[in-house]
Amino acid sequence: MTTSIRxxxxIESVAAALQYISYYHPADYIAHLARAYEREQSAAAKDAIAQILTNSKMSAIGHRPICQDTGIVNVFLKVGMNVRLDGFTGSLEDAINEGVRQGYNHPDNQLRASVVADPQFARKNTKDNTPAVIFTELVPGDTVEVTVAAK
Structure with a gap:
C-alpha cells in the first residue's frame, strides 16, 4: 500500500504545529508542575511555579505565545519508504521551510523570528525563522511522522 502526502x-501541518506548540504546554508537564506546586515548601519557589502555571493558562486561553523567542525550529521526519510525495514543486526541505515561514508569519499570532542567515559573517535575520534544522529518517511503512520542536 502506498500513501500520498501532498x-x-x-506545509499546513508544520505551520499549525508551530502555532500549537507556541501556546500549549504538554499536559504531563502541567500535571507535574501542579504536583510540584503542591509539594513545594518555599514561598518564593511556590510563587514562581504559580506564575508559570498562570502564564501557561493565559497562553492557552488567549492563543498567544508562552514565549515569543522560540529559537530554531527543529523538525524530525520519519518517512515511510512506501510514501509518495505528491504535488511537490521543490524539495521536502523546501516544503518544511515554507511551513515554518507560514507558522512564524501567521497574521493572528506572529512569532518572533530569531534565525540569521550566514551566522558567521553577515548575521542578517531571515525574518521568517528559516531555515529549520531538519532530521529525516527513511523507515519501513507507508506513513510520515512529523515532530516539530522550537528550541
Whole structure:
C-alpha cells in the first residue's frame, strides 16, 4: 500500500504545529508542575511555579505565545519508504521551510523570528525563522511522522 502526502498538507501541518506548540504546554508537564506546586515548601519557589502555571493558562486561553523567542525550529521526519510525495514543486526541505515561514508569519499570532542567515559573517535575520534544522529518517511503512520542536 502506498500513501500520498501532498505538499500543501505537509506545509499546513508544520505551520499549525508551530502555532500549537507556541501556546500549549504538554499536559504531563502541567500535571507535574501542579504536583510540584503542591509539594513545594518555599514561598518564593511556590510563587514562581504559580506564575508559570498562570502564564501557561493565559497562553492557552488567549492563543498567544508562552514565549515569543522560540529559537530554531527543529523538525524530525520519519518517512515511510512506501510514501509518495505528491504535488511537490521543490524539495521536502523546501516544503518544511515554507511551513515554518507560514507558522512564524501567521497574521493572528506572529512569532518572533530569531534565525540569521550566514551566522558567521553577515548575521542578517531571515525574518521568517528559516531555515529549520531538519532530521529525516527513511523507515519501513507507508506513513510520515512529523515532530516539530522550537528550541
Amino acid at each position: 505538499q500543501n498538507d505537509l
